[in-house]
Amino acid sequence: RTWLATHRRTTPAEDPEPAASTISPATAAIDDEPIPAWPHPPGVLPVGTLPSGEEHVLDIPAVGGLGLTGPGAPGLARYLLTTTLGAGAPTQHAHHTTVHITRADLELLGVDPPAGSLQRLQVADTLDHALGRAEADLLTRGRLLGAYQLPDVHQLRRDHPDEDPLAPVLLICTPGPNAVRVQEVLRLGAPRGIGGILLGPWPPGTTWHLAETEAKSQGGLAVPPPGLRPYTLTPNETSELLRLWKTSAAATNPIHPPLPTDSAETPPESAGYSLHAPEPGSNTAAEASQPVTLRLFGPPTLLINGAEITSGLRSLGRALLVYLALHRHGATPDAVHEALWPDQPDAKALNSTVSRVRALLRRHTGLAEAAFITHTGGRYRLDPDLIGVDVWAFTDTLADAPRTAGLEWAAALQAATDLYTGTFADGLGYEWAAAPAEDLRLQAAATLAELADLLEPTNPERAIAVLEHALQVDEYNEQLHQRAMRLQIRHRRPDAARRTYWHLEQRLYHLDLQPSPETERLRAELLGATNQPSDRPPTQ
Secondary structure (H helix, E strand, C coil): CHHHHHCCCECCCCCCCCCHHHCCHHHHHHHCCCCCCCCCCCCEEEEEECCCCCEEEEECHHHCCEEEECCCHHHHHHHHHHHHHHCCCCCCHHHCCEEEEEHHHHHHCCCCCCCCCCCCEEEECCHHHHHHHHHHHHHHHHHHHHHHCCCCHHHHHHHCCCCCCCCCEEEEECCHHHHHHHHHHHHHHHHHCEEEEEECCCCCCEEEEECCCCEEECCCCCCCCCCCEEECCCHHHHHHHHHHHHHHHHHCCCCCCCCCCCCCCCCCCCCCCECCCCCCCCCHHHCCCCCEEEECECCCEEEECCEECCCCCCHHHHHHHHHHHHECCCECHHHHHHHHCCCCCCCHHHHHHHHHHHHHHHHHHCCCCCCCEEEECCEEEECCCCEEEHHHHHHHHHHHCCCCCHHHHHHHHHHHHHHCCCCECCCCCCHHHHHHHHHHHHHHHHHHHHHHHHHCCCCHHHHHHHHHHHHHHCCCCHHHHHHHHHHHHHCCCHHHHHHHHHHHHHHHHCCCCCCCHHHHHHHHHHHHHHCCHHHCCCCC
């Protein structure tokens, strides 16, 4: 098997294969074998073999981040990425780890992710986006643990086996200028099942230097034992195994078997979701001619000819419209069914829901022959000639505006931020909406920050207001708070700068964090003796 030839390989390549205890459960289904249970606790991963032939494992969240350096670092990082995504039989939900990684770091590792959605692999455009997702995980897990008054996820799994097991989260990244933010995520994330693999040295946690034949410690809690031979994968092996994980996940699902791949009329599934227009510059979503409008910033709202439809649209019909809006290029019936009815084997549910939504839209628009939801090329798709979506308008406005033209770009930024009126699909309650909601939130905050930069030379008061709005959108972003403090001080607003610092301090308090030394230095530098604790607002 491919897995046996790669998963157990160490450096050098002629090392013998250890015991087969870590064969990925996901792969067994490909060979029509029973799927064995994953042998290690959640978050504990095999990292290599000892001279005795025994396997060495590491509790990734517990070490405060594992930095990897040396010529063997990419190979072990690829191995950990692949093994994490392959861990856990279908019923071992506590092992179904989610990985946050950026496109740049995937490219750095030479990995080509599989076409289509691999649910547990969350690829972000920037590290800021990946950290935003990880911070959202922190808040969700903190609230659940707090509700039960438990110290960590291990006790939650033991004491409440019917509760969400909070499967591990793994952040794989090159920290760079975000090192302080990464450190805080991993420090607070350790008891909440969130760990990190850092591509480079990691002084705040553990660093392993991976030479050609062994691993050596450069500091930290987890010192590699003498003679440890780290596991390794090549870029091609990793890409192939990720495709295998995607195939095996579908193959082991009796409700949704994999779609045939030899259909010439069915285009390839897009990776994750796609909000971009099929053709650059088409910008159909921003036109006002469509009789139907979907407002998805905030609670999902359906309007027909400007009037809100408050009855007749069931919750599943609403969820269907939101899901198809997220998949602007269309989604296969299997993908829609898996998203809306993951435990329902009857495929008729999708057909009946589509029919009910079409009937509602036809009745209210008077367009008796319109499909509204088309089904061509093996995919369901919202008809952009009849349905406008505020999220599409948001992304199109930013994509189509000329960045080189200052006034036009500022107008586009303003138009886009006017569209962002709240969290994407607020209250919908589906897991698949969480990642795009976080991405759009971060994009809106970044757009507001950029608009503030453009406004500052001519309208500093407006720039300050816009940046303060950005802080409401991305309230835990420490760098954004620092940026606001600098802007407020530049324009002689020390009271506003003090409030910005205090609000940051208050928000971080709820994460059991404190402002970073960089923020403290900035406060001292900008505010000096003018900072009076007696003016501090009470902590909520």
